Amino acid sequence: MEFRFNINKIFKNNISRVGNSLLPAAFIAPDRRSALDATAYVAEIINSIGQASAAAQGLNQAVTSSDRLRNCDEQVVYLMTEDNGKNGLVVGLLKIGRKSLYVFDKFGDTKHVLAPCVLDFYIHETRQRAGLGKVLFEYMLEYENLLPEQLAIDRPSEKLLSFLKKHYALTEKIPQMNNFVIYDGFFTAQDSQRDVMKGSSMHITASLNSKLFGPQFISEENSHRRSNSRLREDAPKVQSQVYGRYGAPRPIATLNQIIHNKPVSSVTEPNSKKDNITNALDANIHIESQIKNDESNDKLSQEMQMLDLEKNSSNFEMSSMLENESVNEINQDHNDTGYFEKQTNFFDDSEHLHHQQQYFRNHQNLQIPEKQQDCTSPTFFQYNKRQTGKKNVSHIIVGTDDKIEFDQVDDKGFGVVKINRPIGVSSRSSTLEQLNENESIHSHDSERTHTADGYFDLKFYSHRLW
């Protein structure tokens, strides 16, 4: 390919490497004007041979142009020239550049690579099959320090495929979804040259996630995490060791025994303390029976309601305290879910029972019979709307024949049920006022008052440190 100007002044060697400056590396311009002229000449050469290459490949548009080369840092053009004793000849073009590609490996996994690519390759028709193509290609490989299998070929022609097969024995292609052709050994060479983007590959599956969000990057961290998660799935599930306060020896849980009417034989507290607890419970029960006998007395009825609630809540509290081992865990869950802060509203015993059973099922340490009516003894106190005269009353079912220990609870936190009476002291003769002095049910959020619509709001609170 001849030009109207002398290319020998620009290209000192047979093969010249031209970057985005559009000047050969060996070109030394005496002045600025000479540099600008040389740039214009090189641009013309590149455009011309680019058009010739496109024509040789049957392309409508040239792959190689001076504008594209000027605007791209990652691409370079190798030009092969001949000195014909006149203006010189341009006989070959090879354009390469690094491209970010998503390519399949041999196993069908998609990888994201920054690979050197052969973008355009052309030897003038008058010089083809004369070995010039190999000379140009070898020069490029040596200059770029690349191996032939490292290259991704952009839409190669049959001539180029034949060329690569003949000179470099590249035959085993790895099928791709794009127009690039890569050969076996591409990834090995890539890894050796650190051209694979470190730690990043694409994971394409037929999963919904892939459909919705596209292929996922698999970084080293993700791979590690996935392998760890698999290990975790395979590993036997062993309950973690409990340390500290929760690891201390605890009495055997008795709430289950209370519900099932079993003797609380495992409680290992001193007898005197258990006796005190029993006395306190008996006292409450006695008061309850007395009050029930005289339902016409409104004042006593009010007192009964207060005592009922106090007993229910205190029994529940005492049971909870005895259930330290299991309840410690439960409390944490319920503090999070606000279980004890929920206002219960049971008009129907079956609903109440279902709720209670559901609660115990959620905590496998505890058991509750499927049918509460199976528990015939001891007495289970279930106060409903008819008994209390209130629309909303929280129900607590507690067996009273068992010996239960309880401690006083500080008036701290939300909705604390407070029992301020010394253990063993009967509250039989307590009037409502005395009861307010010594035994009180505190609810910071909603006081124990009769509201206009008759609602009674009692909220339980279970401290995390119990």
Ligand SMILES: CC(=O)SCCNC(=O)CCNC(=O)[C@H](O)C(C)(C)COP(=O)(O)OP(=O)(O)OC[C@H]1O[C@@H](n2cnc3c(N)ncnc32)[C@H](O)[C@@H]1OP(=O)(O)O
């Ligand atoms: C990514 C791309 O650029 S794809 C486009 C590639 N370019 C083209 O197709 C343009 C037209 N062809 C050419 O320019 C040249 O033929 C090139 C660049 C492919 C090869 O350059 P050459 O100087 O011919 O290569 P070289 O002489 O070193 O090697 C010759 C070998 O190339 C292959 N080859 C070259 N020309 C042809 C041809 N017309 N038909 C089939 N194979 C050919 C053959 O394997 C040949 O070996 P053989 O002669 O023993 O059969």
